[in-house]
Amino acid sequence: MADRNPVRAGQLPPVDKPEQLRNVVLVGCSGTGKTTLAESLALASGAIGRAGRVADGNTVSDYEDVEHQQHRSVQLAVLPLAWNGVKINLLDTPGHPDFDAEVRAGLHAADAAVFVVSATDPVTAPTRAMWRECADEGIPRAIVVSKLDVARSGFDEMLTACHDAFDLGPDSVRPMFLPVYRDGHPCGSLDLLTGRTYGEPGPHPDSAAARESLVEAISGQDDSLMERFLAGEELDADALADGLRREFVDCALHPALAVTDNGLGAAELLDLVTTAFPDPTRRRGDGPACDPDGPLSAQVLRITGDAYVGRISLVRVFGGTLRQDTHVQVEGAGAPDSGTPAQERITTLSGQFGKLQRPVSEGLAGDLVCVPKLTVARIGDTLCDEEHPVVLPTWPLPDALLPVAVEAHTKADEDKLSQALARLTVEDPALRLEHNPDTHQLVLWCTGEAHAEVSLDRLRNRHGVHVDTVDYRVALRETFAGAATGHGRLVKQSGGHGQFAVCDLEVEPLPTGTGVEFAVRVVGGAVPKQFVSSVEKGVRAQLAVGVGTGHPMVDVRVTLVDGKAHSVDSSDSAFQTAAGLALRDAATHTDVRLLEPVAAVRVILPDDYLGAVLSDLSTRRGRVLGTESTEPGVALLRAEVPELELSRYPIDLRSLTHGTAEFARAHLRYELMPAAVAAQFTGTGHSQS
Template identity: 75%
Template sequence: MADRSSSRSQPAAPDTEQIRNVVLVGCSGVGKTTLSESLALAAGAVTKAGRVADGTTVSDFEDVEHQQQRSVQLSVLPLDWNGVRINVLDPPGHPDFDAELRAGIRAADAGVFVVSATDPVTAPTRALWREASEAGVPRAIVVSKLDQARESFDDILTLCHDAFGLGPDTLRAVYQPVLADGVPVGSVDLLTGRTYGDVESAPDTAAARESLVEAISGLDDSLMERYLGGEELDTDALFAGLRHEIVDCTLHPALAVTDSGFGSTELLDLIAGSFPDPTHRVGPGPAADPDAPLTAQVIRITGDAYVGRINLVRVFAGTLRPDTHLQVIGADGATEDRLTTLSGPFGKATHPIPEAKAGDVVCVPKVASTRIGDTLADDASADPMPPWPLPAALLPIGVEAHSKADDDKLSQALARLVVEDPALRLEQNPQTHQIVLWCTGEAHAEVTLDRLRTRHGVHVDTVPYRVALRETFGGSASGHGRLVKQSGGHGQYAICDLEVEPLPAGSGFEFAVKIVGGSVPKNFIPSVEKGVRTQLSSGVATGNPLVDVRVTLVDGKAHSVDSSDAAFQTAAALAIKDAAGHTEIRLLEPVAAVRVTLPDDYLGAVLGDLSARRGHVLGTETPEPGTALLRAEVPEIELARYPVDLRSLTHGTAEFARAHLRYDVMPTAVAAKHTGNGHAD
């Protein structure tokens, strides 16, 4: 979370009712990070250069963020405004880092959904709105880049209303922008009539105000009764009604901002005055009572070369204090640990704080037993916070240590990376002997490799991902295995005659005995089976395991002195190899069941792409208007780059899931490419 600590003083822990935890939600390029910096500047937390007093910057945690010109991890800016602590959580907008967004949503009590006035209703924006809606986070809509807009502010809100499928009166401007020569110069608060910025003559906003008041009053019987009775509703009642409807997601207030900072003061006023505090939280967790038993959750983990592990923690109940013992409750039970210091986050920096009350978001350094999603509590028997859903890591990246020195450090570095990044999945395949990092996309893979190098000092080379294949017999065959070595003293003597026949897919391996007359002594029959199993595990043609066969021992010979367990194992293996030379050996490939959810507009392109991947489409459904659910069976070899290609085909709007289904015979032309190296690249 932090690269270094700072001597910058931190105000005392605010009361729970005076905290607002707000997550910025939006796609890459809409200006979320610029907005967070504008808010910090408006709140007096930073200078115009985007720096605090000690010289640290507000954003840009890692060098890779400069390289990719995008945020890659969640940042937190605590701002003090009108006696309220506003924790601004700014996750990345790129879909590869959706895990950071979901962590930010768990830590927040409300969201600011940022759309660009230059292109407000892109497919990725609609998908992101749908995700935020499914998470149930109350949210306002902020239209960024209004000074570059091709449409009016009201027209943009109409586009958003239709694109997001909102009901009547659920999207309303609360600040009406005032333009001069097409450029925003100020705004009018529709509830109070207050003007912001350089407004020489305020426009007539009576109709807009009346529409907003009707929307606020519509779901509150007491307000509606007062309004219909002709009573002039006071601003306190209106703000209370607005907060109630924001919490219930029945109204999404809207306003406009620009990269120059226009609208920042209005947004801070809206958050401080009308956004829910932690006591209004509608998500999981206990009531936000600072005097209750401690319940906090680890939202994210970062590693620092000087401080060590740093946990970003949301306190849901109770009060977190330094120099105390606490219980870390995870999937494997509870572990006691000691909290030595407590810090407040501010961009790259952290600042020592005396305590953190229910509702706050803070940094807990040096507690080494945590994993993301773990609960911190006073008592090991406390109810843990539920985990939040994580995006599936579906893009495999094969890696190898660049040097012997890197190899010595690789395992430990990978283990740390997986702890810090729950969206990353590590696989060490016992068949292909390959280390695979399963990532959410190419940008995620690039960041992962950069962190491996810069944080942990380990250099790796990427290699083609290899899919584990299988072999099987194409027909029945007999094999003869003979091991006879006699050169004085004890020799080696064993002869095996085996019959091998294919079994239906998924049958595995069967061993049978049909010898007569004791040609192979009973005590050596287990040796024959062991030799067969050993040879099947390494295959006979490509180095892949041989499966779905029945092997029958039909004859053999033994020597009273020279036969042994090892000799019969070797003879059995030779017999399997001999049988393989008398029939076709087929290569089997894994097939995955694939589900793709996508907009109808892209269905044709996706169907064509799956056909090119040797996929078999089972059918399509329409779970909701404009959306298609496609089911198919696709060879796993063809899915290695599918997450990247699907995102390109559908402009980031499709989702897919995969699950291993079975092994099928690989077509001869495809198998010919893999008979030389033993694995599928």
């Protein structure tokens, strides 16, 4: 490895070509120590003066109040570091599954990933799933074993566990540095390629065999290196470093090392990043060429709100150079539907270090920069030159399946709520906002409880709006149980023209899903033709609000069979009112039944949890349609479940399967609600007899 040469604290090296950049994302579940590692790297590189602190006393990565309250990261944090003349954009991601959108944005922005696994805990299923996704995308991956100083397992045992958990081929996980112990505690590490010792020196009896195994793995895909290795020639460090970089970029080898909470391993990881990790010119995929002199192609990764600056957009520049005082074209979801391309003006640029913003002159191809006050561009949108429009692919977002109904706390909050929610959903694309026209509720669809807590906290503290959470209501329907007739009569005299209309209606139920039909069977002109449409309007208006429980009525045919009119006092409004009265009268002559929405549910889960999930679905009145195997050890379950039973299902499913299941739902149809359940909404089971 190259000698360490950290620059002065807070100073970044001048970057004039993409080869001087590294974009690295930290991935791992909550509690593995990603943020602690990020702070150790910042301290080792000289970016901060004491572990975890920047100049104003804020923590490096977790600076939102809600992060301190929940003791977890909830957003993507960017830490630009300097090491050996290279700028490293370190992306620290949340570990909680509710904030998976932040992780995916970080993976999209990075050129390589560091998976952090704790020596005190097994490798979790979500971590395994993320590893598989990175493998499918061809993202180079290294492994860092954290908490080695408080471990219940040793370094070698954890590498074996990772090999098994990630289902890797032989020799693909290789330690680059071996921990050195004193009195049973790690005190340093040995670089297997250079023989250099970090920290305190100490014996390591397995170093020769480990180095030979590593050199053989590095040489395996390079004929010239393999020939030299088999000939017994001593390979120099530069040749080995070149071979390591090729193997790592090709995802054929995953280097590993250990770190401790007190900073051991940080300098080693920085050396590994600058030596073996790919620069942006070697990014996977078919994206734009990473050429600073080429056409601009940049993408918005994240948007945050600042009380003084306003909206701040974090942007990855994939090609070209983003410069101040220029105009760019916006392509993507934020672009207007008019067909006229949207334009944004780039006023100033800055580099982000945790909470702090540091002015920069330009954003070079491969770099990350922050752009203030973009008004049109949304997360995932592309910024490009007008002469060379391009749309960069976006990353998948998790489904928001947990509903949280909210109401403004005060009238003042109500006045500000709409604008605040609009800003909140721009900043968090995983959050979905719904104004339910049936229940008249304002619903925030979240990815889980932690996501809901963070969203409400940001609404309160970032946007100054207080809301109360209320019970989420599922939109129900009602229908007639049998045929009935209804009589509606409106007679009013109030001086001058009065109001007069009489309607006789027949109502009959239709098959589920039919909707509403209106028919006319009037003879002898009992209802003048000009008022037939008035009757239909009155019927449909009454059906929209229901006649029994206040829910819209569906799947009925209403037939106008008779009526009376007055040559002077009859009117459009009179016949609309009479029609509504007739429908309500018909409801007194038969039962009105409630209909509930049913969802098609799709669950992908490990076979080990299939029994528990099936049992849980049975308690939710679910009907299992079948299961099938999608891959060894993984099952796909299809079921139909009443939506009343799904309000908390994302939370319960995560608990049942320890976060290993994927869940999707889609509205299927309405069907009759059982009498026992309907009694909760009507106060009696009579309407479902």
